[in-house]
Amino acid sequence: MIEDTQTATLHLAADEARRAPSILNTQPWRWQVHDGALDLHADPARRLGSVDPQGRLLTLSCGAALHHARVALAAAGHEPVVERLPDPADPSLLARVRAGRPRPAGDDDRLTYEAMLRRRTDRRRFGSPVPMAPEALAALRAAAEAEHARLHRLRPGEVEYLGYAAQGAHVLDAKDEGRVAEQQAWTHRGPGSADGMTGDAVPAPADRPVPLRDFALGGEATLDPGPGDESNVEYLAVVTDGDGVEDWLAAGEATSAVWLAAVARGLAASPLSDVVEIPGARALLGSLIEPAGHPQLVLRVGVDPDPAPPPASPRRPARDVIDGGEATR
Ligand SMILES: Cc1cc2nc3c(=O)[nH]c(=O)nc-3n(C[C@H](O)[C@H](O)[C@H](O)COP(=O)(O)O)c2cc1C
Structure with a gap:
């Protein structure tokens, strides 16, 4: 009986983790519930061979899903216990x-869990008459440091x-047929697709201090x-040693x-990974x-003056991403 409850709790955590953000909404994870444990596997079939040859952004996306599962467990009243890369013989685990x-x-x-339910990538222009409060920035820094990373503002x-x-990344991106084709493929998945992105989640071109990638959408974005002028936007690089x-x-x-700490404080965010995908751009940022x-x-973080949320992106159904544990649900 206790085991059944554990299995149901773990299945629910994996189910909730489907909300996690992922590169081009590829949702490159698979969960397996077995023997009182929940295994997170990277799904290599969902790696973007041109955009992400090393699988770095795939792993980052899985890390976001792992954190979401932890948030769900904590909100359900369980201390999440995590072993990372537990099997050297199986690097996908x-x-x-x-x-x-x-x-x-x-x-x-509870606040983090509620933020997880509300979070969306918000690519619209932000704008605030006042800078981000120092306490909020300190909380975001602490959130990164608790996860063995840090923020460079x-x-x-x-x-x-x-x-x-x-800008440099976008020029090189447009010249790379493989990257263009891959972004095309993941932004044109067809009606009713459970993954990928659509033009209604990407703003039409607008003035910004840091231009937005166009995902090979052109005029379909x-x-x-929105009414923001990008005032008091923070650009926070997530950095590891x-x-x-x-x-x-x-x-x-x-x-x-x-991201969840930002949303819990009424802030909005969108990631920029084009600047770490193209080696030259990553080197410039790294310097x-x-x-x-x-x-x-x-992470671009700020206040979105538009109170209505941006459109939600689709998610794959639980049966496609979670193996095991259904019997108790
Ligand atoms: C590793 C990673 C890289 C991402 N890179 C970008 C990016 O360069 N530009 C962007 O607008 N969104 C980026 N995103 C956001 C995803 O496109 C977004 O999470 C996905 O489409 C699902 O939408 P949602 O976050 O609103 O649920 C990235 C997300 C992750 C996890």
Whole structure:
């Protein structure tokens, strides 16, 4: 009986983790519930061979899903216990999660869980008459550090360089047929698709200090960019000391943690990974990081003056991403 409850709890955590953000909404994860454990596997068939040859962004996306599962477990009153990369013989097994001792959910657990339910990638223009409160920035930094990563806040002069890195990335992107074809494929999945992106989630071109990638959508990017003027936007690079699979996984967990901490404080965010996909752009960004480290992603964080949320992206059904544990549901 206890085992059945554990299985149901773990299945629910995997189910809730489907909400996690992922590169081009590829949702490159598979969960397996077995013997009182929940295994997180990377799905290599969903790796983007041209955009993400090393599988770094795939692993980051899985890290975000892992953090989402932890948030769900904590909100359900269980201490999440996680072994990362538990089997050296199976590199696709990124983590094994167990529901540890019961522990009443605290206010932070609940607020983070509620933020997880609300979170969406918001690519519209932000704008606020006041800068982000120092306490909020400190909370986002702490969220990254709790996940063995850190945030580098780009100063105004550095944002200009980030803008150059993004522009350069877009020029090289457009010249790379493999990258264009892959983005085309994941932004034109067809009606009713459970994965990928559509033009209504991507704003039409607008003035911005750091230009947005166009996902090979061209004129099909139709979301209203909104009334914001991008004032008081923060660009926060998620940085790790190393650059191996465990660092990418940590960066994904940190990205989710920082993003949910931002949403819990009424802020909105969208990631920029084009600037870490193209090696030259990543090197330029890396040269700004002090103390030296590896930039894994940049989060653009600010206040969206539009109170209505941007369109939701689709998700794959639970039966396609979770094996085992259904019998008890
Ligand atoms: C590793 C990673 C990289 C991403 N890169 C970008 C990006 O460069 N530009 C962007 O607008 N969104 C980016 N995203 C956001 C995804 O496109 C988004 O999570 C996905 O489409 C699902 O939408 P949702 O976050 O609203 O649920 C990225 C997300 C992850 C996890």
